[in-house]
Amino acid sequence: MERHQKKVEELNFETLEVLFRKNHKFLCMIAVNHVKDPFIAEDIVQEFFINFWERQDKIKLHTSFEAYACRSIKYKSISWLRSQETVIKRISEYDYPSYEDPMEAAFKAADEEGLELKILKLIDELPTERKRILLLSTTGNYTYAQIAEMLGISINTVKSQMVKAYASLRLKAGPILFSMILNYLLLGV
Structure with a gap:
């Protein structure tokens, strides 16, 4: 060593x-x-x-x-x-393929075609009382009890009309546009 x-x-x-x-x-x-x-x-x-x-x-x-x-x-x-x-x-x-979120693509397409007009048209197609109850609840921020009292109907009638309104919108709009309608009604987005 x-x-x-x-x-x-x-x-x-x-x-x-x-x-x-x-x-x-x-x-x-x-x-x-x-x-x-x-x-x-x-x-x-x-x-x-x-x-x-x-x-x-x-x-x-x-x-x-x-x-x-x-x-x-x-x-x-x-x-x-x-x-x-x-x-x-x-x-x-490594060349990764680009990815576009389907929801984002739908928002872009809907925005280009006048999303707000489509939403308003679908809501306007609802029966008069159902549309009124939906708008009082979502944009007027009234509770079901307040709506029932204002319109002189039962709370259960308000609930069933809301369920029918959402079901009708979901059926006519499809899942992506329906989620946009909910955002529009509930969040004002």
């Missing part, structure tokens, strides 16, 4: 645990300084100690364990960063 090199002595688990406890936080700080993520840094340090344990018979130290560990962590961190750059490059080279 050369004068400046010394082979790592055969470590037992307790000695490795002492080295781990003594150097862990500092080595994690070194890794975080490079990778900017504490979880990745923790993984890098743990991987270092596992590799050190597995390869201890092949490692020749030129300096102290601490210096060796710091240098190893630095290189492992740089290697991790390079691997991430490669992954990002590969992902950016």
